[in-house]
Amino acid sequence: xxxxxxxxxxxxxxxxxxxxxxxxxxxxxxxxxxxxxxxxxxxxxxxxxxxxxxxxxxxxxxxxxxxxxxxxxxxxxxxxxxxxxxxxxxxxxxxxxxxxxxxxxxxxxxxxxxxxxxxxxxxxxxxxxxxxxxxxxxxxxxxxxxxxxxxxxxxxxxxxxxxxxxxxxxxxxxxxxxxxxxxxxxxxxxxxxxxxxxxxxxxxxxxxxxxxxxxxxxxxxxxxxxxxxxxxxxxxxxxxxxxxxxxxxxxxxxxxxxxxxxxxxxxxxxxxxxxxxxxxxxxxxxxxxxxxxxxxx
Amino acid sequence: xxxxxxxxxxxxxxxxxxxxxxxxxxxxxxxxxxxxxxxxxxxxxxxxxxxxxxxxxxxxxxxxxxxxxxxxxxxxxxxxxxxxxxxxxxxxxxxxxxxxxxxxxxxxxxxxxxxxxxxxxxxxxxxxxxxxxxxxxxxxxxxxxxxxxxxxxxxxxxxxxxxxxxxxxxxxxxxxxxxxxxxxxxxxxxxxxxxxxxxxxxxxxxxxxxxxxxxxxxxxxxxxxxxxxxxxxxxxxxxxxxxxxxxxxxxxxxxxxxxxxxxxxxxxxxxxxxxxxxxxxxxxxxxxxxxxxxxxxxxxxxxxxxxxxxxxxxxxxxxxxxxxxx
Numbered sequence: 001x002x003x004x005x006x007x008x009x010x011x012x013x014x015x016x017x018x019x020x021x022x023x024x025x026x027x028x029x030x031x032x033x034x035x036x037x038x039x040x041x042x043x044x045x046x047x048x049x050x051x052x053x054x055x056x057x058x059x060x061x062x063x064x065x066x067x068x069x070x071x072x073x074x075x076x077x078x079x080x081x082x083x084x085x086x087x088x089x090x091x092x093x094x095x096x097x098x099x100x101x102x103x104x105x106x107x108x109x110x111x112x113x114x115x116x117x118x119x120x121x122x123x124x125x126x127x128x129x130x131x132x133x134x135x136x137x138x139x140x141x142x143x144x145x146x147x148x149x150x151x152x153x154x155x156x157x158x159x160x161x162x163x164x165x166x167x168x169x170x171x172x173x174x175x176x177x178x179x180x181x182x183x184x185x186x187x188x189x190x191x192x193x194x195x196x197x198x199x200x201x202x203x204x205x206x207x208x209x210x211x212x213x214x215x216x217x218x219x220x221x222x223x224x225x226x227x228x229x230x231x232x233x234x235x236x237x238x239x240x241x242x243x244x245x246x247x248x249x250x251x252x253x254x255x256x257x258x259x260x261x262x263x264x265x266x267x268x269x270x271x272x273x274x275x276x277x278x279x280x281x282x283x284x285x286x287x288x289x290x291x292x293x294x295x296x297x
Numbered sequence: 298x299x300x301x302x303x304x305x306x307x308x309x310x311x312x313x314x315x316x317x318x319x320x321x322x323x324x325x326x327x328x329x330x331x332x333x334x335x336x337x338x339x340x341x342x343x344x345x346x347x348x349x350x351x352x353x354x355x356x357x358x359x360x361x362x363x364x365x366x367x368x369x370x371x372x373x374x375x376x377x378x379x380x381x382x383x384x385x386x387x388x389x390x391x392x393x394x395x396x397x398x399x400x401x402x403x404x405x406x407x408x409x410x411x412x413x414x415x416x417x418x419x420x421x422x423x424x425x426x427x428x429x430x431x432x433x434x435x436x437x438x439x440x441x442x443x444x445x446x447x448x449x450x451x452x453x454x455x456x457x458x459x460x461x462x463x464x465x466x467x468x469x470x471x472x473x474x475x476x477x478x479x480x481x482x483x484x485x486x487x488x489x490x491x492x493x494x495x496x497x498x499x500x501x502x503x504x505x506x507x508x509x510x511x512x513x514x515x516x517x518x519x520x521x522x523x524x525x526x527x528x529x530x531x532x533x534x535x536x537x538x539x540x541x542x543x544x545x546x547x548x549x550x551x552x553x554x555x556x557x558x559x560x561x562x563x564x565x566x567x568x569x570x571x572x573x574x575x576x577x578x579x580x581x582x583x584x585x586x587x588x589x590x591x592x593x594x595x596x597x598x599x600x601x602x603x604x605x606x607x608x609x610x611x612x613x614x615x616x617x618x619x620x621x622x623x
Binding site: 009010011012015021025028029032033036037039040041043044046047050059060061062063101104105108109111112116118121124127128131133134135137138139140141142143144145146148149151166167169170172175199200201204225228229231232236247248249251252255260263264267270271274275277278282285286287 | 347
């Protein structure tokens with residue numbers, strides 16, 4: 001993708017010079033910009049505004065701009081009285097564990113499939129690709145039974161974070177994405193390291209991982225974000241321990257007994273980490289690496 | 298980027314694994330030799346993947362099939378019932394309702410979610426200066442956690458009283474207030490609108506990447522040959538991004554067939570089952586009443602959805618292989 005787009009795109013120079021076309025396209029673009037501000041930014045800004053607006057004002061006129069001042073107390077009340085602080089911490093712990101499990105499985109697995117290449121690697125790879133056809137949500141019922149009554153182990157994992165951390169690792173998409181990246185690393189480097197006497201462990205930690213920072217970043221960002229958004233699975237396996245539930249599970253639960261101003265403040269707090277993450281890693285998101293990779297089937 | 302696939306220069310050399318260039322003695326397998334060639338370390342490295350995928354992917358898939366043929370209540374040992382669970386599901390009047398609703402959701406989502414992001418992406422791709430700002434704005438709703446998005450829409454935008462955000466705006470024109478989620482006619486479209494808002498950003502980004510990877514020279518060449526705007530769209534853009542369009546179409550069908558969060562959090566399937574979808578029905582079978590009673594039916598319905606989607610994707614990919622350029 002060249003940054004220098006001086007030559008024409010879909011519209012050529014001559015067409016950009018034509019007044020009717022330029023007017024048509026320009027106004028369509030301007031309209032799109034206004035719509036995107038309204039649809040994309042609008043709800044986020046409104047949420048931020050509602051989070052610091054007194055409940056009574058939000059209830060009377062949701063579009064008025066602070067008719068009776070700003071209620072910063074919504075945020076502090078949400079954080080301490082509604083215990084959003086604790087749920088926030090729960091979410092962080094859950095996201096960190098899921099991230100760790102996904103990274104360990106994806107890097108070591110892809111290392112075997114792409115670099116070590118044992119004879120049985122092909123077979124495993126096909127099994128992995130097969131699971132891409134099985135949507136995660138249809139496995140909820142058998143997974144739930146497995147967590148409640150695990151085979152071989154006589155210990156229920158219900159109400160435990162392990163029930164969320166470990167299944168998160170089983171993402172075939174991560175392994176495939178990682179393997180494709182490893183496939184493109186220069187083989188000569190591995191050969192040279194091997195001649196210098198590096199074993200597989202050395203190869204993995206000193207050569208493959210340091211070269212894979214870009215893809216590790218992508219997988220990490222999407223892993224953390226996915227766990228932050230996760231609702232159904234933590235809702236099912238942590239049903240009876242509200243104190244240990246993440247934000248996405250707690251928010252609908254606290255809604256009935258929380259006034260709207262404080263509720264909006266809680267929702268804003270729940271969105272802060274993904275929003276800040278997006279602002280910081282914008283390019284990773286907008287390049288579509290994590291999603292685009294899936295398209296090349 | 299979409300086209301960032303590996304075009305490998307020749308077959309890479311296997312490292313440390315089985316394929317080290319040593320003349321192999323045919324028909325004889327020596328464990329010592331296998332260990333010396335690094336077979337053990339490959340197994341050690343594969344262990345996390347093998348354990349996690351066996352436990353949480355391959356075993357549950359097998360278990361799903363077994364469950365669909367059994368009745369179980371988590372206490373007594375399960376008993377085999379053949380295809381009874383499938384018969385139960387197919388005879389359940391709610392199944393047809395859920396099937397119709399899911400198809401309706403998919404259709405509406407396609408109607409909103411296919412052309413709008415495409416038009417947006419075309420307009421964005423022609424903007425030189427503000428491309429980043431456009432795409433960041435379009436992607437912003439995707440970043441909001443889905444639960445927050447749904448709650449924001451449910452308790453603020455779709456609030457049925459006159460102080461709901463939409464009803465406030467309509468009130469300026471002396472319309473409403475409407476109970477968006479409370480009437481059987483508008484509940485499903487209301488869900489689709491929120492869902493499109495929440496997901497369209499991803500589609501825009503993918504279309505945009507595809508559009509940007511179209512070779513600019515093709516447009517120039519077409520212009521030189523005297524093609525006007527529409528001919529360029531039809532003869533250059535569309536063929537160049539056809540592969541992405543087809544895959545996105547497929548992914549959207551697959552995604553909407555599994556819709557759960559929106560109907561669950563917005564309406565719990567109501568009013569009068571107007572938003573009961575297939576996956577919500579699975580949830581109700583499995584966890585709706587006393588837990589465990591309907592695990593068999595839930596597994597049977599899950600399996601049917603999964604098999605349908607797998608067959609759909611395979612057939613779709615096979616049928617469209619010849620049309621796709623990528």
